[in-house]
Amino acid sequence: MTTETKDTERVAAAGKPAGTPIEPSRVALGPGPDSELTWLLHRAAQRMHAVVGAEAERHGLTLRDHIVLSALHKTTDLTQIELGQALGMDKTTLTAELDRLGKASLVERRVDPRDRRARIPAITEKGDEARAKIADGAHAAERAAVRALDAAQSAFLRSALYGIIGDADDPGSCI
């Protein structure tokens, strides 16, 4: 009823029991150097999310926690709205995030003395210690990710990404 080639097809498309041969169909569909740029960027971001997020996880935090703490380490006197815009994060999402970080005593919110509507989140001593530990591992993970590139190539990669981003202010949390 069926051709004998079915065996090879089945082997190729089979799950991954023990021997784990490479499935040609999957590889053909997965990301490759000719894939669309949107897809490559998404996958690469996903990859870095996994490795850097694992580093944050080792200290009981998430990648988003680390990013927010790093932002608060670099700048001060931002309101929540300004922080959210700089991070491309929805204000409601950021409020919930700051609630979590505040409950863990990693940040604190003070009222802006010049505008009593606004709150100025600030990183605490404890928060900065956690941030510093994670930053070490995160930088190592980033260096490892581009170890195949030399300094000039790495710099070009960054500038190319920066060029794609431009001055856009896109929303959307994948982080």
Added chain:
Amino acid sequence: MTTETKDTERVAAAGKPAGTPIEPSRVALGPGPDSELTWLLHRAAQRMHAVVGAEAERHGLTLRDHIVLSALHKTTDLTQIELGQALGMDKTTLTAELDRLGKASLVERRVDPRDRRARIPAITEKGDEARAKIADGAHAAERAAVRALDAAQSAFLRSALYGIIGDADDPGSCI
């Protein structure tokens, strides 16, 4: 009282009141060429998501719809699990996504004749028409995003991203 002339102005310029200067602190925090790689990748992916997603939106679909349809256009005979792995998409999420696309008659699920547990999703004629239209706009948007790079630089960018991705199989839907 009511200011008859300014009213329309204000409504039109909502969110950016007249005379508001640019906040220097915000600009300083945003992504720059020296930002961390993880952050740049995330922002660049976010940017492409916005522009390509807008293209899909013009045809009543989402970026994820387009990606799934493109995958089904490129390959055949994948089960849902295999498709999900290739796309880095959770099996539950993919089931829901295929439900939506199926309801719109853009894909159909047939039982794998060799394994009655498995379903083989396939793109329909109608689905491929939508896919083709979106693909045109998407390619144009991608070219526009890297218009500052020449062919060699663009190729290098892709290969660098491909190198970062490696053979990892990360989960996580930002798409």
Added chain:
DNA sequence: CATAAATAGTATGAGCTCGGATTATCCGAG
């Protein structure tokens, strides 16, 4: 000063993601 419009932050609710349980089916050992 009085008052209307705009804005920062928070609360609420719809819809989504994803880990784990469930069902139907396949496969290998006896």
Added chain:
DNA sequence: CTCGGATAATCCGAGCTCATACTATTTATG
């Protein structure tokens, strides 16, 4: 052939994101 374990898809529930509504406060205008 039968039976126990593995696997594909689906179902269910906790937790999350984000649009919208709401409150407190500031700013503009006469």
